[in-house]
Amino acid sequence: MNLTCSEQQRTACGVGGLYTALAIERCLPIMHCGPGCFGNVSATLGGMNGGQSGETYLGSVIPSTNFCEDDVVFGGTERLRKLVEECKKYYDADMFMIVDGCTAEIVGDDIEEVASVCTENDKPVLYAALPGFKGNSVWGHEQVLSAIVDQFLKPAEKTNPRQVNVFGIVPFFDPMWAGTLDALESLLVHLGLEPNIIYGREKGIANVNKIPEAAFNLILAPWTDLGVAERLRERFGTPYLHFDNMPIGPTETARLIRTLADYADLDRGKAEALIHKEEERFFYYMRRSYSWIFGCKNFPRKFIVNAGAAAAVSVTRFAVNDLGMIPYRIYITEGVPEEYEEMVRAQLHNIDYDGDFEIIFSEDGGLFEESLKTEDFSIRKICVFGTAWDLVPVKKHKLTFVSVAAPYGNCMIGSRTYFGCEGALRFCEDLYANAADNIVDPGI
């Protein structure tokens, strides 16, 4: 029986990699794709993902050749070349990223050739082949980053000993990417580093240009961007520090700060003072609400995660180490490459809890809803940390729910983040409010 079919997908297709380009201010994706390819990636990564879109370029102004039947027969490279030339005239942009989809790749249109013909000194035109049959949007993200590293960056004349490039987070696939990067930037500055982040507000091509100057690259994710970090090491000799998650809550935040202090030889006193301050602040607010939290008598201790590895590791560490919850089953849904599966498994087990729990690697986001047909939650409920797809089944079964990954939901995400100790409080606000709602009518 075929095991690769899926439903309730938590990623978009490879073309979704263009959202990484959109996260870089004034980087314009140019699509050599079917007319609907943007629409197909934009719900999971945009509108249904906390009401997000590109900011420099709204979804409705992203240029596309709208690949059609004629192009299958005659090829579409000439139409693409014309479109790129017009984009250079008509858009206000610092960088152009040609991306193509399935059909252009099958018929063999040469986007590399178009990019090279169209590039001028002040208007770089890069290219990334993103056919959905080769990978999903997380794969697409790495293709776009690799295009920038391989086609655009040049070796730096000097290294900035304080500069750290931040990678690992996949913009939009991590729905809280913008708020998280803002908060992370403040933390790194406080520790005496000069963070260089390429995504989000007021970053853009200037920061992209600075990538080769960094003292080191910081990868804050279970596995994403490790390939990019390797490429950066090969090309520019930049070492990298791999910290396996974007911390939520006091335990992981403290571990990140200490890891950075050790690695980059930062002021230890300052680091410990910050850890102390953040932890005390977190527990102050937790104590202040604990009478109410404790009153949530039926609060489910066990939890399921149905999301990508990044959300799963961050949430599992916090839920177990800081909130005393119990992992029950974890679905990892973004198609983690086989070579990383054991590493991610080990990361999930690296928690302050000895019991066993199930970890399932599958892009089939529907497995959780399917499991509800045979699970018995009539005596004890469970918490679900998932995506907008999970809302309907959790409501039906009156399960406590927090959205932690794309597609995040039909709402405005704003600058929301679960990062650090402050973000952990946001997580607790969402978690216990939802639990309290279900306790009024637990359905038991």
Add this chain to the structure above:
Amino acid sequence: MAIDLNWKTIPAREQRLGSITGYDGMLLDMATQGCQGCLKDKRRDFQTASSCAHHHLINQLAGLRDVAVVDHAPIGCVGSQVFFSSGRAKTEPPPGAPPMENVRILSSGLNEPDTIFGATEKLKDTVRVAYERHHPREIYIATSCVSAVIGEDVESVATEMSEELGIPVVVGAGEGLRSKIWASGFDAYCHAASLARLKGKAPTENKKPSISYVGFAPMGRRHIEPLFRRIGLDLICLTASASIEDFQRAAESVATWGQCGAQSSYLCGVLEKEFGVKYFQSHLPYGGIGFERFFLDIARFVGREADGKQAIEEEKAKYLPKIEKIKQKLKGKKALIAMGASFAYEYTRILGELGMEVMHTVAYHYDPKLDNLHPEERVAAATDVFELKLNVPTSVNDAQQQETNLIVKKYKPDIVLSRAHEAGVFAQLQGIPALDAEIGLIVMGYRGLYRFAVLLEEAFQTNNLVKKFGKRYVSAFSELYESTEPFQFYREESI
């Protein structure tokens, strides 16, 4: 007549109806050329991403009750469906039916080796998983750009799986590259649903006193059902959540109409051609003028004209005084409209009815004809041109908002009236007030007109946020583009 339930693959809307996505001129000329069969399309060199038939085929099919959809495509071609699943789950179920659940859409997940070796076995397995997981009463297989380009024999798989599973397994033509008009996906949905739910059913002489509505959602049904009861008709909604039985009942109803020509025409046409259900397409029931014409057409058709007139009078008495009050505030305001093919011109008439001036109407495509049996019955927009002398500067683009933006800049309207596709967002961010209008049953009749008038009134009451957006607007385009006259990217040739 462009309906045929023997078609394996329904032709794209461009070929089937002569529909277009490029035009600039006057509505009178476009409607006249459309009626004479000489309307030509225009291409554009510079264009932005639009939408595709695949997306709409699947969201319509998956909305139906008791179905599973299998997408024979790479995994991401159903990436947009979470939006529809979320909306559908919030839809009020019909009386007695269980709450709505997530849509049941499985992707066969075509990958690189599949593009070389084919993947019909994988497709069969996906159909089996869909059946075992959800026990649907029907399964639809959607084709895609990739399945078409690599030449998959999806029809044979559907036939084989239908025999194996003992339920209808029907193919929907969802190749996004086949049509520039996303409404081709609506046609493919109507065709596939008709094959599964209506083909082979014998027409009946004993029609039931009912009318069927073809549309996206049944939202607003509770306000409209009582009106039809006044003329002795039950309302059947062939919308998201419609069951197989709803389709069967629709085939026995006396009349049908659709929310718009784009989404509904083919299914209404099937009901008319195959089952003798009269399709009312020329007058759509929006605004006071539209509602009165439409409702009286139907009341006359079922021999209940007096009851129809009485119902209209009562609706008017209830809402017209309130509408008149708001009209004073709207008088003389100038609007620009950017919407789908039917509603663009419906709202052109409605804004006129409310005393406003429409400076320009952008339609996301235009159908010169639709699917009813009687060619003398025109599409609704053309009917208004000839019946009401409706005329307005107009253009057609497939949600090319950079084109619409130039038109907005040229006309400087007081308000932009849009629906989806970001025309209104674009305007608001530049400091121009905008309103995203509703469609379907909720807009129907005098209640719908009053509701719309209230929304408009509010839109003009304060624009504090819009003004602040406007002060901070930074164009995504160069000065060269911003100083360009509209329509210069069109090429004056037919496709």
